[in-house]
Amino acid sequence: MYKPDFRITPGIGKALMAIEAARQAVMALPIDVEMLASLRETARLVATHYSTQIEGNRLTQAEVLEVIAGACFPGRERDETEVRNYYRAIEEVERLARQSASVTQDDIRRIHGLVMEGRASPTPYRDGQNVIRDGASRGIVYMPPEAADVPGLMAELVAWVADAMTRAELPAPIIAAIAHYQFATIHPYYDGNGRTARLLATLLLHKAGYGLKGIYSLEEYYARNLGAYYQALTVGPSHNYYMGRAEADITGFVAYFCAGMADAFMAVQAQANRAAARGATDQTPSLRRLDPRQRRVWEYLRHLGTATSADIAAHLGLSPRTLVGLCRLWVASGFLTLHDASRKNRSYRLGDAFDTDAG
Incomplete structure (x- = not known):
């Protein structure tokens, strides 16, 4: 069974306390239904913009808003499709978060289906080898596990997540961080792995009570410093999955994830404080x-x-x-x-x- 190697450092502990403090503060705020709906829609749009931007989407945040509203931009059809698909995938994550059952492989595959095809149909894992290359040098940055090993590795990951969520011995942000990292490490698809990993982490946080009323997005934190995001994902002595990456200490990525979550939660706390005060003064x-x-x-x-x-x-x-x-x-x-x-x-x-x- 999958067993991640990490430790809870003082920095991670500090981030977890900040996350919890912001969570409690936001959940206690009196935000009316109309305002909550507006904040949730804003969070969906921000998440869609930044998560697709990470993968090279060229639409601005303003254009993303227009595309979701039905606008078209000639010559940007692929970007438009990516945005619409991701937005639909967020809606599916919100639906799955309301269910009490554990996250399954089919759930993850449906999310990927929406990301890539815009349809909630489970997509099959890759049937061949893929590699991640540096955009400039074209050198191999990471070589994921062989296709034959992907189903077993995904089964182990899903089983570990279900067990960790049930036992509740680890804080939910750490479980979500590990799931994000390991999904990206297995790299079960030829494309769409990053977007699906980020959505999986969001789904687990929502299911564990860290949905923060659906008004936050972690994607902006990643997008604003992509170098740190990719560096945090790159661990181990080799770029090859079988030469140390599988057993690597992932404390660095857990720390990065929790710091980003604390940053997002504190920003939402400030935003929610302002929202709660709306209407108090004419x-x-x-x-x-x-x-x-x-x-x-x-x-x-x-x-x-x-x-x-x-x-x-x-x-x-x-x-x-x-x-x-x-x-x-x-x-x-x-x-x-x-x-x-x-x-x-x-x-x-x-x-x-x-x-x-x-x-």
């Missing part, structure tokens, strides 16, 4: 002072939560340079607040005075 006069562009941005961020400057510029049909100048003014006036100040991923959210009005 901000109608403030909204009346917004010009037409600000109103469009207000509606846009009200739905998405956060967006990059490039996404906002595209939404308004403005040049990036023009948008930068507007954002400086809007931040100074309190209409917007910097969410991520880094040059590469600079993003904004509504200022508190306007965010509390989005109900």
Whole structure:
């Protein structure tokens, strides 16, 4: 039976405490049904955007929103399909999370079927060898187990997860982290392994009571630093599954996963605090002072939560340079607040005075 090699370090312990504190705080917040539905939809869209972006999808967050709403972008048909499929897979994960039964191989295969084909039909595991290559050098980064061994390895993984969830001796975030790592390590498909691994982890967290009302996404944390994500997945003395990778110490990935989960949970706690306060103060006069562009941005961020400057510029049909100048003014006036100040991923959210009005 599968037996992961890891240890709970002080850093992992600290992350687990942060996760639990944020979880308890969010679950206790009085968020009305309408607002909860809006936050859940935002989380689905964010997860869809970032998880497909990790795999090379070129659609912006704004375009993902439009695609889910039915829009088409000529020349981006493959990207559109990936986005729609992933969104459907998230809905399937939410459905499976409501069931009391343990996660099965068929559940995972149906999730993969939705990711790749848009249909909830179990997909067969790969029937041949595949390798993961470096995008630049084309050198082999990882050689997964042989196809003949995949069914047995998947059976062991699913059995371990069911046993770990039943015993509840390990914290749920650690179980989800290990399942994510081992699925990616087995690499049971030619394509779609990363997306399915991330969805599997989300499913296990939801089933274990860490769904956080469905209003969080771990994918943004991975996408914002892909190098760290891939480095955390790369462990062991060799790129070959049979030469040390199978028995490797995966403490590093567990630590990375838990740190990312703590980051996401604390961000949601702040967002949920703002959502819970909405409606407490009548901000109608403030909204009346917004010009037409600000109103469009207000509606846009009200739905998405956060967006990059490039996404906002595209939404308004403005040049990036023009948008930068507007954002400086809007931040100074309190209409917007910097969410991520880094040059590469600079993003904004509504200022508190306007965010509390989005109900």
